[in-house]
Amino acid sequence: MLRSLHMKLVMIMVLLILSLMTVVGAFLINSVMAFYLEDFYTQMSNVFSRESLTRDLTTATPGEEDGAQAILNILEAYYGELGLDGYSRTLFILDGETGEYLAGNNDEAGKNLSYDSSNLMHALTYREDASNPNIAADYMDVAVTLERGGSPYVIYVLDNKSTVNSLISQMFVLILEALVFGLVISILLSFLLSKTMIIPIQRLTEGAMRVAHGDFSRKIQVASRDEIGVLTDTFNDMAGQLRDTLGQVENERNKLDTLFLHMTDGVVAFSREGEVIHSNPAAEEMLGRAITDEATYEELFGDLCPLEDVIQAPDYLEEERQEGERFLQLLLAPFDRDRQGGVLVVLHDVTQQRKNQEMQREFVANVSHELRTPLTNIRSYAETLSDSAGELPPATEKKFLGVILNESDRMTHIVQDLLTLSRFDSGKDELHLVRFPFDVAVQDLYNAVYMEAQRHDHKMKLRLEPDLPTIVADRERVLQVMMNIVSNSIKYTPNGGHILVSAGREGDRVWMQVDDDGIGIPAKDRPRIFERFYRVDKARSRQSGGTGLGLSIAKEIVDRHEGVLELVDREGPGLSMRMELKIEGPSHV
Numbered sequence: 001m002l003r004s005l006h007m008k009l010v011m012i013m014v015l016l017i018l019s020l021m022t023v024v025g026a027f028l029i030n031s032v033m034a035f036y037l038e039d040f041y042t043q044m045s046n047v048f049s050r051e052s053l054t055r056d057l058t059t060a061t062p063g064e065e066d067g068a069q070a071i072l073n074i075l076e077a078y079y080g081e082l083g084l085d086g087y088s089r090t091l092f093i094l095d096g097e098t099g100e101y102l103a104g105n106n107d108e109a110g111k112n113l114s115y116d117s118s119n120l121m122h123a124l125t126y127r128e129d130a131s132n133p134n135i136a137a138d139y140m141d142v143a144v145t146l147e148r149g150g151s152p153y154v155i156y157v158l159d160n161k162s163t164v165n166s167l168i169s170q171m172f173v174l175i176l177e178a179l180v181f182g183l184v185i186s187i188l189l190s191f192l193l194s195k196t197m198i199i200p201i202q203r204l205t206e207g208a209m210r211v212a213h214g215d216f217s218r219k220i221q222v223a224s225r226d227e228i229g230v231l232t233d234t235f236n237d238m239a240g241q242l243r244d245t246l247g248q249v250e251n252e253r254n255k256l257d258t259l260f261l262h263m264t265d266g267v268v269a270f271s272r273e274g275e276v277i278h279s280n281p282a283a284e285e286m287l288g289r290a291i292t293d294e295a296t297y298e299e300l301f302g303d304l305c306p307l308e309d310v311i312q313a314p315d316y317l318e319e320e321r322q323e324g325e326r327f328l329q330l331l332l333a334p335f336d337r338d339r340q341g342g343v344l345v346v347l348h349d350v351t352q353q354r355k356n357q358e359m360q361r362e363f364v365a366n367v368s369h370e371l372r373t374p375l376t377n378i379r380s381y382a383e384t385l386s387d388s389a390g391e392l393p394p395a396t397e398k399k400f401l402g403v404i405l406n407e408s409d410r411m412t413h414i415v416q417d418l419l420t421l422s423r424f425d426s427g428k429d430e431l432h433l434v435r436f437p438f439d440v441a442v443q444d445l446y447n448a449v450y451m452e453a454q455r456h457d458h459k460m461k462l463r464l465e466p467d468l469p470t471i472v473a474d475r476e477r478v479l480q481v482m483m484n485i486v487s488n489s490i491k492y493t494p495n496g497g498h499i500l501v502s503a504g505r506e507g508d509r510v511w512m513q514v515d516d517d518g519i520g521i522p523a524k525d526r527p528r529i530f531e532r533f534y535r536v537d538k539a540r541s542r543q544s545g546g547t548g549l550g551l552s553i554a555k556e557i558v559d560r561h562e563g564v565l566e567l568v569d570r571e572g573p574g575l576s577m578r579m580e581l582k583i584e585g586p587s588h589v
Helices: 002-047 053-058 067-082 107-111 118-126 162-212 225-262 281-287 297-301 307-312 349-386 394-426 438-455 475-491 538-543 552-560
Strands: 089-095 101-105 141-147 153-157 266-270 278-279 315-325 326-334 342-349 435-439 457-462 470-473 498-504 509-516 564-567 575-582
Touching: 002 053, 002 067, 002 141, 002 153, 002 162, 053 067, 053 141, 067 089, 067 101, 067 141, 067 153, 089 107, 089 394, 101 107, 118 141, 118 153, 162 457, 225 394, 266 281, 281 342, 297 342, 307 326, 307 342, 307 552, 326 349, 435 438, 438 457, 438 475, 438 498, 470 475, 475 498, 475 509, 475 575, 498 552
Parallel strands: 457 498
Antiparallel strands: 089 101, 089 153, 141 153, 266 278, 266 342, 315 326, 326 342, 435 470, 498 509, 509 575, 564 575
């Protein structure tokens, strides 16, 4: 581009000089030619219009024998004024009737005289003076007619323009020299001008190339305040605006990419032809397969709804699909209709919602069942007492009243457990943190349940590590958890079993673990033991007075203490339950 622009400027300057010199040369040549024509005819007119000369030329002397020679002799005195030199400008005296050459200042030229001149032919034909200029002819001439001594003559002055042509040739050479000099100057000036113009343009080009490659680090120096300087300044401003805009776009794109990659919902975008445009890892995880560029809409979602129906849908379409154990809610919607866009599929995992709904139904059913059983017993025994008032033995009435009281206590425990869970869920149940010895609490627990274990013929042992620290916790809640764990071991361990209660310290935590050799919990039920109302053996649980809420409440209490309550894997029959608590209590209450 630099070389091309140089050549363009040079050619423009050369053509400008050539055009100018051509016009000037033509004007000068025409002006010189016109000047010489006018000067020639003016000279001729000034000389031949004189009365004295006319009188001398027309008056013959007595005894004159050669009129033509006499005329020539008279005109010799006017050679200077007529500019006659016998070479370029010649004088001829011709016979007025025949046109024969009679005398002149160049006899050789007179003998070879051509009669092509219109002025000469006019004078010979009409015997009138003729001095009409012909700028196109290669000569200038004047024909003057006169009569002397009764004989007609024609004075013919012919100029072959050799002087004019010589002058024009010299002028042409001068014009050529001026043209060459002008071309040299114009080329130098054009290079200088082009350099002045191209350096800023070259800088602009380099700057534009840097911007095109994403480099906005350098500004172009503004060397002048002309149009190119204003353009350079504007380009710098534009590059700055472009840099800021691209930065904002990049920032937004990074945000969208991060959101797209890490969002929990799956997203798959398809072109109008059904080809995959974008997909995120969540979509691959939910569908349980890799989504490659070769995947199509028909392959992934064609069984739910045809692609064309989604594209033509006025709004989004909603579908559901089950992938293994997952329940997926799919929203299918067209995008960018004006630009012939495609289809966007959003996958939302509603597995937990379905589980929650199922748990809610089970919860309502369990609560209804748990409350209906004691209510039925209470009503049955109360109706019996009412219908047989005064007829039943006192011992039987006392037994029936005892059943009613036990069932009422059972209902009260269920309601209290439900209220406890409700307070946990609403966040209204606050922990009352105090500092107390952990080993003393475990010892108190052991003492409280020892007699119950003896009634079942269990061999119960306590193993405490020495120097257990005091901890910060809600003592009553912690004892409630401990009691629940140990009570479950006592309940679900057949009579004559073995139960070990141990406690110790590990880092910044204390732990208590209860090991038994009871019926244990099957592997398939272990992940669900902390769910509300979940019981491994429902019949045996009800028989032993369980509601399926104890471990749920215990788990909630330990979680609020930022502790751990879990089953410990072990070999052999039985179960191991472990509780860990922070020594300094929860960090947030």
